[in-house]
Amino acid sequence: MxxxxxxxxxxxxxxxxASEIADRIxxxxxxxxxxxxxxxxxxxxxxxHYFSGTMQNAHLYVPAAGEAALFVWxxxxxxxxxxxxxxxxxxxxxxxxxxxxxxxxxKPAHIGLELDVxxxxxxxxxxxxxxxxxxxxxxxxxxxxxxxxxxxEVAQIERAGEISSxxxxxxxxxxxxxxxxxxxxxxxxxxGRVLGHEYAVRMRxxxxxxxxxxxxxxxxxxxxxxxxxxxxxxxxxxxxxxGASWRRIQRGEPVLADFVGLxxxxxxxxxxxxxxxxxxxxxxxxxxxxxxxxxxMVAALRPGNTAEDVYNIGVGLAGELGYAENIQGYGEQQVNxxxxxxxLELNEWPAIARSVTEPLQPGMVIALEPKLAFPAxxxxxxxxxxxxxxxxxxxxxxxxxxxxxxxA
Amino acid sequence: MxxxxxxxxxxxxxxxxASEIADRIxxxxxxxxxxxxxxxxxxxxxxxHYFSGTMQNAHLYVPAAGEAALFVWxxxxxxxxxxxxxxxxxxxxxxxxxxxxxxxxxKPAHIGLELDVxxxxxxxxxxxxxxxxxxxxxxxxxxxxxxxxxxxEVAQIERAGEISSxxxxxxxxxxxxxxxxxxxxxxxxxxGRVLGHEYAVRMRxxxxxxxxxxxxxxxxxxxxxxxxxxxxxxxxxxxxxxGASWRRIQRGEPVLADFVGLxxxxxxxxxxxxxxxxxxxxxxxxxxxxxxxxxxMVAALRPGNTAEDVYNIGVGLAGELGYAENIQGYGEQQVNxxxxxxxLELNEWPAIARSVTEPLQPGMVIALEPKLAFPAxxxxxxxxxxxxxxxxxxxxxxxxxxxxxxxA
Numbered sequence: 001m002x003x004x005x006x007x008x009x010x011x012x013x014x015x016x017x018a019s020e021i022a023d024r025i026x027x028x029x030x031x032x033x034x035x036x037x038x039x040x041x042x043x044x045x046x047x048x049h050y051f052s053g054t055m056q057n058a059h060l061y062v063p064a065a066g067e068a069a070l071f072v073w074x075x076x077x078x079x080x081x082x083x084x085x086x087x088x089x090x091x092x093x094x095x096x097x098x099x100x101x102x103x104x105x106x107k108p109a110h111i112g113l114e115l116d117v118x119x120x121x122x123x124x125x126x127x128x129x130x131x132x133x134x135x136x137x138x139x140x141x142x143x144x145x146x147x148x149x150x151x152x153e154v155a156q157i158e159r160a161g162e163i164s165s166x167x168x169x170x171x172x173x174x175x176x177x178x179x180x181x182x183x184x185x186x187x188x189x190x191x192g193r194v195l196g197h198e199y200a201v202r203m204r205x206x207x208x209x210x211x212x213x214x215x216x217x218x219x220x221x222x223x224x225x226x227x228x229x230x231x232x233x234x235x236x237x238x239x240x241x242x243g244a245s246w247r248r249i250q251r252g253e254p255v256l257a258d259f260v261g262l263x264x265x266x267x268x269x270x271x272x273x274x275x276x277x278x279x280x281x282x283x284x285x286x287x288x289x290x291x292x293x294x295x296x297m298v299a300a301l302r303p304g305n306t307a308e309d310v311y312n313i314g315v316g317l318a319g320e321l322g323y324a325e326n327i328q329g330y331g332e333q334q335v336n337x338x339x340x341x342x343x344l345e346l347n348e349w350p351a352i353a354r355s356v357t358e359p360l361q362p363g364m365v366i367a368l369e370p371k372l373a374f375p376a377x378x379x380x381x382x383x384x385x386x387x388x389x390x391x392x393x394x395x396x397x398x399x400x401x402x403x404x405x406x407x408a
Numbered sequence: 409m410x411x412x413x414x415x416x417x418x419x420x421x422x423x424x425x426a427s428e429i430a431d432r433i434x435x436x437x438x439x440x441x442x443x444x445x446x447x448x449x450x451x452x453x454x455x456x457h458y459f460s461g462t463m464q465n466a467h468l469y470v471p472a473a474g475e476a477a478l479f480v481w482x483x484x485x486x487x488x489x490x491x492x493x494x495x496x497x498x499x500x501x502x503x504x505x506x507x508x509x510x511x512x513x514x515k516p517a518h519i520g521l522e523l524d525v526x527x528x529x530x531x532x533x534x535x536x537x538x539x540x541x542x543x544x545x546x547x548x549x550x551x552x553x554x555x556x557x558x559x560x561e562v563a564q565i566e567r568a569g570e571i572s573s574x575x576x577x578x579x580x581x582x583x584x585x586x587x588x589x590x591x592x593x594x595x596x597x598x599x600g601r602v603l604g605h606e607y608a609v610r611m612r613x614x615x616x617x618x619x620x621x622x623x624x625x626x627x628x629x630x631x632x633x634x635x636x637x638x639x640x641x642x643x644x645x646x647x648x649x650x651g652a653s654w655r656r657i658q659r660g661e662p663v664l665a666d667f668v669g670l671x672x673x674x675x676x677x678x679x680x681x682x683x684x685x686x687x688x689x690x691x692x693x694x695x696x697x698x699x700x701x702x703x704x705m706v707a708a709l710r711p712g713n714t715a716e717d718v719y720n721i722g723v724g725l726a727g728e729l730g731y732a733e734n735i736q737g738y739g740e741q742q743v744n745x746x747x748x749x750x751x752l753e754l755n756e757w758p759a760i761a762r763s764v765t766e767p768l769q770p771g772m773v774i775a776l777e778p779k780l781a782f783p784a785x786x787x788x789x790x791x792x793x794x795x796x797x798x799x800x801x802x803x804x805x806x807x808x809x810x811x812x813x814x815x816a
Contacts, residue, residue: 008631008653013644013645015645015646016646043614044615045617045634055634056649057615057634057636074633074636074741075633078649082646082649116527118528119528120524137528182601182602183602189601190597190598190601193593193594193597194594196590196644198645199648200608200617206451206452206526210608220419223486226464226466226483227465227482234421235606236604236672237673238423238457238461239606239752240607241462241463246419265645332483
């Protein structure tokens, strides 16, 4: 006998509504048909969860027309409980997939795979298992479905935003002269965790491991990192070389608190600038500039504009205010984006970046994060996560936007 | 001006000694030559860190003979500070790699890549950039170098073991009737974090996201998960469907606390069974059986035996003691291994598993984790991380092994 969900049924564990799954699959099927693909074979965990409602070890086949099928290696019990799909069966080996598709009347000649993340060795095992089948990258299609968030998804992101607010508030409360960045970050992480933060913040692609707690201070905040972000942070060792370090925070230094809330798989990204005692006047002016840049970008975050339009407004204003060299990092750390899509992964589409001509649409969720880096001094900035609507965008992260300071 | 490390030089930030890097590269070069490869082009972050001492966004070329070169996209400043390699230069685009190799006198015809993790799209970009070059999987070679730990590496793992002990002790201290698994796990995570736990526990391969805190109780502890592990745990949602949940822990239930310490990139894996008030007699007997199984496997963990030999001793003794159906999970959750290599990733070689005929060698670090699952009741077990030596193995995780119980 397996433990049944009956014994655990009174424990909060939010599932994805069946109507969400049906809508997502229908939208993907339309795109598969238009792209000339007979189906998509989905294996990456976030995409699996998005289209099936469960993140078990499984293969999801979505035909261009017909019923989707979930083939589960482990755990079938859990997959059947969590997924609203009707065709959820055991899979002993991926070699059995062609036969399982044939049994369902599917004879695909052209299948989409997530070639942006699927490893070569695993891909070659599918090439061996499927004879006379061509494979193409279906990630652009999946990305374009995930791009538009439903009202249910937005509600999850708002809950993640509340968790992120609790994290940053706890960092602020932990500040005192001499506290380490690590202690402050840990206080924020703990505050989020006990509210239901799910720990592992996902960012698509190889090597994109993320710490949840970015609380970096003074020169550490402007020290370069490997990530495609302007955030600095010495980190704890070359193996986790970003974010909080053992540095002791001093009076009057900017503390950049960039925290990702996480609820039911959904993320919300928020940054505030904190300090022990007031910041020096030049950094107060710089922070006011980031708020001005943020607000100008928010006003442009609506249908009719492209992602690049919003980027250009932000970078242009930074230049007008005298911060061309400081916006989104300094020197080699400077990056060509001031925002990014947010959803189940932290690097969703569209990037608010140079050369991204994607038109903005209602239902996109986008974090805007203007930040100014001053080498040897630190970084100041603000970030909120926004829902694009037909009119003005709606803010999903709700901490006050003023500089937050504890007494020195 | 970039912020220089001078401003941050007094902050603890452990680097890998140059002698370690030189030894690792020499061992890889010997294997490359023996395999007929002209060089390895390394991009995965953990392998990069292992062979270069830095985990920046970079490509490392290790020729079968000659000097290794690190080509860095971001951050060059940090890579030059952290890596003892002499040839560390900027890389604008991976398309420049063939030219950069030619400039160094390398004209490879056959290059090794990490095809176990490298995504298809990225692989194809290397196929386009390099004309008339054949590519093979060099992960088996890298794995066989990483397999044998140096004394310096063992010292890092011991420090990680201390962090893991602090985590589990904090979980025990957090137990009281009605506490949620999540609150108990969060207490353990916080205790480890302030000691320098680096947050993101790495496990090689797509979809292997890990929460650090496994603190699952009663029936939740035996509820199946997607991971290749016998550990259960309801988790918080289908998107993080393992480990701690909102379940409230009751008196007399087994709490499986499985925590991975993490220091300077290195991991140590440790599990203890905790409870509020004493466990029922049958579970006390089961826990005693896991200690007996553990000790029998430890006695066999030495050169002259294979990984499978150790596995067979563990599974055989579990059967003799009447737990054939419960060892390493029950029903569909039962897995065919009782241990695994530990180092920079949690799923290192060798697995202590059926059909793994790898001979044990001094310098291997292996976690042994016999656990017994009882559906609807819970899971009990123990886990320690061990260093294989010429004689008896050395224990790197040092909590007392008795059942740990707080007053009810």
